Amino acid sequence: MRRVVWRAILAAAALGAAIVPARAEVRILASPGGEVGPFLDLFERVRQSGERVVIDGPCLSACTLVLSTVPNERICVTRRAVLGFHAARSVDRRGQMYAEPEASQAVLDTYPAPVRGWISRRGGLTSRLLLLRGRELAAIYPRCR
Numbered sequence: 001m002r003r004v005v006w007r008a009i010l011a012a013a014a015l016g017a018a019i020v021p022a023r024a025e026v027r028i029l030a031s032p033g034g035e036v037g038p039f040l041d042l043f044e045r046v047r048q049s050g051e052r053v054v055i056d057g058p059c060l061s062a063c064t065l066v067l068s069t070v071p072n073e074r075i076c077v078t079r080r081a082v083l084g085f086h087a088a089r090s091v092d093r094r095g096q097m098y099a100e101p102e103a104s105q106a107v108l109d110t111y112p113a114p115v116r117g118w119i120s121r122r123g124g125l126t127s128r129l130l131l132l133r134g135r136e137l138a139a140i141y142p143r144c145r
Helices: 003-015 036-049 061-069 101-110 113-121 134-138
Strands: 018-021 025-030 052-055 058-060 075-077 082-085 089-091 097-099 130-133
Touching: 036 061, 058 061, 061 082, 061 101, 101 113, 113 130, 130 134
Parallel strands: 025 052, 052 075, 058 082
Antiparallel strands: 018 025, 082 130, 089 097
């Protein structure tokens, strides 16, 4: 396997996400999200590799940054794909969660226009998880072949 693929496997394992590279593609099977930094690093490596991303299950929270990093023409979705979006939030030293409105806006601004529009039509990024799937998702990203 190429070095990029091994790094993607190691990064995915470290994230606790089921992101499986296979034959010039990275397949997202299930990712609950997590800290933004590791996802941005992983998806930047995927972008540079030229590999296609197959979203084949839940891609929630920070995982959706794949849409901001990998070119649209290299992303496809299966019938099992689900994208989950919510507002950015941070946790302080005491474990208290708090909203990050500026970070939420910055992330929203990086999504492709059809995704931004879909989020806006549903009230924007809030603490509630917005799920993009099915026909609505297939109207934005092609089905994988």
